[in-house]
Amino acid sequence: MNPERSRLDTPVTEFRGVGEARASALFKMGIFTAGDLLRCYPRAYQNRGDTVPLSVIREKLKNGESDGPFSVLLTIAAEPSVSMIRRGMTLLKVRAFDETDAVEITYFNQTYLRDKLTTGAMFRFFGKFTLEKSKLKLNSPISEPYAEGVPLPDIVPVYPLSSGLTQKMMASLVNEALRMCGNEIAEFLPSDARVELGLPTLGCTLTNIHRPESMDMLESAKRRLVFDELYLMFLSITLSGAKLKRDNTIPMKLSRQDAAAFKEVLPFELTNAQRRSVNEIAGDMGGEFLMNRILTGDVGSGKTIVAAAAVYTAVKNGYRAALMVPTEILANQHYEDLSELFGKLGITCALLTGSTKKKERERILAGLNDDGTDAGKIDVVIGTHALISEGTVIGRLGLAVIDEQHRFGVTQRAALFEKAADVHCLVMSATPIPRTLTLATYGSIDVSRIDELPKGRQKIDTFLVDERYRERLNAFIRKQKEEGHQVYVVCPAVDEAEEDPYAKKYDGNDTDEMADVPLVENWRDTSVPLKAATAFAEVLAEALPDLKVGYVHGKQKPAQREAVMAEFASGDLDVLVSTTVIEVGVNVPNATLMIVENAERFGLSQLHQLRGRVGRGTAKSYFILVSDTKNPTAKDRLNAIKSTTDGFKIAEYDLEMRGPGDFIGENGIIRQHGQMNFTLAATCRDTDMIERASFYAKRTAEADPELKEETNRRAAKQLERFVKEFGNTQN
Numbered sequence: 058m059n060p061e062r063s064r065l066d067t068p069v070t071e072f073r074g075v076g077e078a079r080a081s082a083l084f085k086m087g088i089f090t091a092g093d094l095l096r097c098y099p100r101a102y103q104n105r106g107d108t109v110p111l112s113v114i115r116e117k118l119k120n121g122e123s124d125g126p127f128s129v130l131l132t133i134a135a136e137p138s139v140s141m142i143r144r145g146m147t148l149l150k151v152r153a154f155d156e157t158d159a160v161e162i163t164y165f166n167q168t169y170l171r172d173k174l175t176t177g178a179m180f181r182f183f184g185k186f187t188l189e190k191s192k193l194k195l196n197s198p199i200s201e202p203y204a205e206g207v208p209l210p211d212i213v214p215v216y217p218l219s220s221g222l223t224q225k226m227m228a229s230l231v232n233e234a235l236r237m238c239g240n241e242i243a244e245f246l247p248s249d250a251r252v253e254l255g256l257p258t259l260g261c262t263l264t265n266i267h268r269p270e271s272m273d274m275l276e277s278a279k280r281r282l283v284f285d286e287l288y289l290m291f292l293s294i295t296l297s298g299a300k301l302k303r304d305n306t307i308p309m310k311l312s313r314q315d316a317a318a319f320k321e322v323l324p325f326e327l328t329n330a331q332r333r334s335v336n337e338i339a340g341d342m343g344g345e346f347l348m349n350r351i352l353t354g355d356v357g358s359g360k361t362i363v364a365a366a367a368v369y370t371a372v373k374n375g376y377r378a379a380l381m382v383p384t385e386i387l388a389n390q391h392y393e394d395l396s397e398l399f400g401k402l403g404i405t406c407a408l409l410t411g412s413t414k415k416k417e418r419e420r421i422l423a424g425l426n427d428d429g430t431d432a433g434k435i436d437v438v439i440g441t442h443a444l445i446s447e448g449t450v451i452g453r454l455g456l457a458v459i460d461e462q463h464r465f466g467v468t469q470r471a472a473l474f475e476k477a478a479d480v481h482c483l484v485m486s487a488t489p490i491p492r493t494l495t496l497a498t499y500g501s502i503d504v505s506r507i508d509e510l511p512k513g514r515q516k517i518d519t520f521l522v523d524e525r526y527r528e529r530l531n532a533f534i535r536k537q538k539e540e541g542h543q544v545y546v547v548c549p550a551v552d553e554a555e556e557d558p559y560a561k562k563y564d565g566n567d568t569d570e571m572a573d574v575p576l577v578e579n580w581r582d583t584s585v586p587l588k589a590a591t592a593f594a595e596v597l598a599e600a601l602p603d604l605k606v607g608y609v610h611g612k613q614k615p616a617q618r619e620a621v622m623a624e625f626a627s628g629d630l631d632v633l634v635s636t637t638v639i640e641v642g643v644n645v646p647n648a649t650l651m652i653v654e655n656a657e658r659f660g661l662s663q664l665h666q667l668r669g670r671v672g673r674g675t676a677k678s679y680f681i682l683v684s685d686t687k688n689p690t691a692k693d694r695l696n697a698i699k700s701t702t703d704g705f706k707i708a709e710y711d712l713e714m715r716g717p718g719d720f721i722g723e724n725g726i727i728r729q730h731g732q733m734n735f736t737l738a739a740t741c742r743d744t745d746m747i748e749r750a751s752f753y754a755k756r757t758a759e760a761d762p763e764l765k766e767e768t769n770r771r772a773a774k775q776l777e778r779f780v781k782e783f784g785n786t787q788n
Contacts, residue, residue: 064238065092072233074226082221083230094234095242095263097227098282099214102275104128105183105201106211111158111193118188125185130203131155133178137171153180160186160193170200179203212269231267239264245771246288250753254746256281284750289779291754292772296762311342311374311455311481319369322401323362330509331359335366337505338483342370342456348481354507355704356669357514360485363507364458365395367483372404372436376455377425380439385410385619386626387460390644392439399437409440409449425451459484508705517672519680519699521656530652530681531600538604538631542649542676546597546634547667548590549658551610585685588654594634601632608634637663639670646674656682657691661711664698 068090070080083089088097105128117123131153139149149164151174162182164170174180184198201209216227242260250256255277257265262281269275316335320327327335334352341348354360368378380395382388388410396406407421424435438444438451457480522530534544594608607630609621618638625633626645633639633648637659651671653664664682672678682695697710757769764773 064241065090065095067091067237069094069230072230074229078221079226082219085219086217086222091234091238094231095238095267097216097231098266100217101215102269103183103199103213103215104211104272105181105199105209105213108181111155111160113157114186115158115188115193118186118193124187126183127186128181128183129155129160130179130181131160133174133176133180134159135176137174139168139171153182158193160195162195162198164197167197173202174200181209210268212272212275214267214269235264235267243771245768245775246285247753247757247768250284250288250749254280254284254749256284259285280746284746285775286779287747287750288754289772289776291751292758292776293780295755295758310344311370311376313339313343314370314373316366316369318402319366322398325511327362328359328507328509328511330354330507331363334363334505334507337503338363338367339370341503342367342481347479348483348503350483350503350505352483352485352505352507354485355510356666357510357673358507359511360507361391361394361460363505364460364483364485365398367456367458367481368395368399368437369402369404371456371481374455376453377435377451378437378456378458379444379451379454380437380458380460381444382439382441382460385412385441386622387644388439388441391460395437395439404436405434406437406439407435409438409443411441411443413443422449425449454480456481456483515672515675515678517668517678517680517702519668519682519702521682521684521695521699523683523685526683530683531597533679533681534597534632534650534652535601535604537650540649540676541647543625543628543630543645543647544632545639545648545651545667545670546593546632547639547651547653548588548593548634548636549655550587550589551612551636552589552591585655585657587658590634590636593654597632597634604631605629606632606634609638610636611638637667639667644673645670647676649674649676649678650681651679652681652683654683656684656695657686657688661694661698661707662704665702665704665707668698668702 069075069083069088072091075083086097088094103126108128108130111129111131114125114127114129132155134152134154137149137151139147142148145166147166147168149168149170151162151170153160153162179202181201181203182195182198183201184195187194187196203209214228214231216224216231218224218227239260242263244251244259246256246259251258256262257274257277259281262278265274265278266282269278338348338350338352341350352360352363364380368380371378380391382391388408392406392408396408399406405424407424409418409421413421420433421435421438424433425438443449444451459482537544590608590610594606598604598606607621607624609618611618613621621630621633622639624630625648628647648671651667653659653667656664659667668680671680682698684691684695686692686695694710698707701707757764757772761769764770764776
């Protein structure tokens with residue numbers, strides 16, 4: 058071994074028992090060194106220390122409470138029997154007992170156990186039980202010889218594996234890495250951060266994440282690793298943000314404009330939250346650096362008018378503005394609203410989408426060229442992806458506004474910004490985001506929050522019912538039609554053949570992979586069958602033959618989907634059955650009822666966004682959640698959406714219930730290409746930890762931006778690895 062090389066950099070090929078095949082399996086998992094082994098965290102843990110009497114297991118099985126896995130201490134009753142049930146398949150059976158009951162244990166193709174499972178020997182078994190004709194049975198459990206005075210580990214890690222590796226192999230390799238590198242695991246967190254939050258040292262953390270002495274020490278280790286990820290993420294974002302500002306050497310200052318003329322053409326008075334956001338945006342646009350701000354707000358909070366004020370400022374300073382949205386329907390909607398508003402202010406507006414005719418497109422492109430004349434000049438262009446297509450040139454682009462920003466990938470957003478050398482950027486999101494989650498999601502981007510709804514907005518009545526109400530639901534749909542209104546019905550699946558992504562269950566075949574943690578999030582009740590939009594549209598059409606029913610979903614071609622949605626918007630459809638493609642950007646004031654099937658399958662913020670599709674007109678509106686779930690956690694969540702219409706309260710509740718992982722993405726920080734993926738931080742429900750990680754990271758970056766101090770040099774090394782493994786944070 059090279060004495061100058063850190064033991065953490067020791068290649069796995071130098072470990073005992075790692076030949077070419079095993080090394081290849083480790084490489085597939087991204088494990089090349091001892092340090093990589095230490096960072097290969099267990100995906101779950103088996104609590105084998107809590108042994109249960111067989112009589113208790115029998116009672117649980119009889120009552121249908123649980124089939125395990127359970128840990129049991131048993132004595133072998135008699136020599137095992139071995140038989141061949143077919144060529145290449147042997148069956149080993151052995152009976153074992155404790156003081157309360159007996160069980161038959163079966164193993165497949167493991168005849169070597171015959172010499173170990175001897176009469177009178179004691180073993181600790183861990184596995185899932187069945188009760189067949191009043192007989193307890195246990196298939197392919199994990200077995201460990203038990204002897205007085207020889208302790209067995211209570212909490213056993215379950216590692217991710219690739220083909221050719223077993224849990225025993227991984228455990229052995231990790232143990233060797235811990236033994237080899239224990240003295241070289243250096244601290245990189247600020248000491249006061251560890252003291253304030255009661256976090257263990259990094260060395261103690263890695264030991265207990267792999268070999269926990271107790272559940273408390275395991276939880277403490279997990280908490281430390283979550284904080285590490287959050288701290289490194291915020292450190293990366295803060296340092297990158299500071300560099301971005303240093304690199305922006307050509308600021309484009311846009312002076313504040315007299316807002317009297319703009320306010321005069323508005324048919325309503327701005328809320329305090331809207332006025333605050335308008336001022337924050339104007340301050341950015343007149344500052345030393347280019348604006349990079351996100352505008353968040355609840356459904357119907359008036360984000361578009363705030364963006365319009367920013368557009369007004371850009372145009373009055375002699376620049377153009379572009380508003381990019383994800384769908385043609387939404388583009389048309391914005392154009393109808395804003396062109397009328399801007400027309401009163403002498404500002405010309407154009408609509409550019411994939412459906413724009415060639416002659417009209419040529420006229421618009423000519424009007425966007427900065428040729429020094431006012432003939433046909435266009436000040437504001439509203440459009441879809443057509444704005445970033447080849448050949449679209451926007452002269453003197455001063456402001457880029459992106460609506461429903463989560464619908465666009467990083468590269469699409471960048472393509473719009475590249476239309477000008479320097480451009481102020483404002484992105485809008487209809488998802489209300491808690492302050493702590495805003496920190497995690499957007500980091501150093503400035504945030505404006507519209508946390509106040511316009512006066513007079515009607516309350517939407519929300520109800521929670523089950524399948525017993527089906528006839529009454531159909532009658533209520535017909536009633537809305539008779540009153541001249543329209544109805545949305547939302548289903549979680551497209552068609553009946555669609556596989557339930559959350560229905561993965563342990564199949565009992567791989568004991569190495571078994572773990573006593575749920576494989577399905579406990580708020581998603583997968584016992585209730587999925588309803589599919591295509592099939593349910595047929596069911597409704599048959600039940601309501603006098604109503605015109607249509608359906609849309611994400612698998613349709615965009616043109617087909619847009620045509621059906623336009624048909625609904627024009628009033629030609631009475632009922633629109635849909636998946637969540639109508640979650641944002643659909644404005645049909647005549648729609649007064651939304652029914653959500655399998656409501657237990659949706660996130661709370663998603664349900665809140667769906668609710669925002671109704672109540673957009675003057676008529677009373679209703680939101681009905683249909684669920685047959687018996688899961689108490691799922692019921693609590695649905696009652697939460699029923700009890701409040703405050704999107705920020707709902708988002709906070711969802712954060713507490715699920716952690717930021719589901720807000721942000723199943724494995725990472727934002728559901729977009731080109732951004733971070735996490736291993737542990739996405740499960741964090743401790744909002745204080747998120748805030749403290751942000752605080753300490755920003756303090757470190759401000760005090761030592763080059764990360765030259767000793768502790769920070771170690772942090773820089775961790776940061777280099779972190780960014781390499783989890784991705785670039787830049788948008």
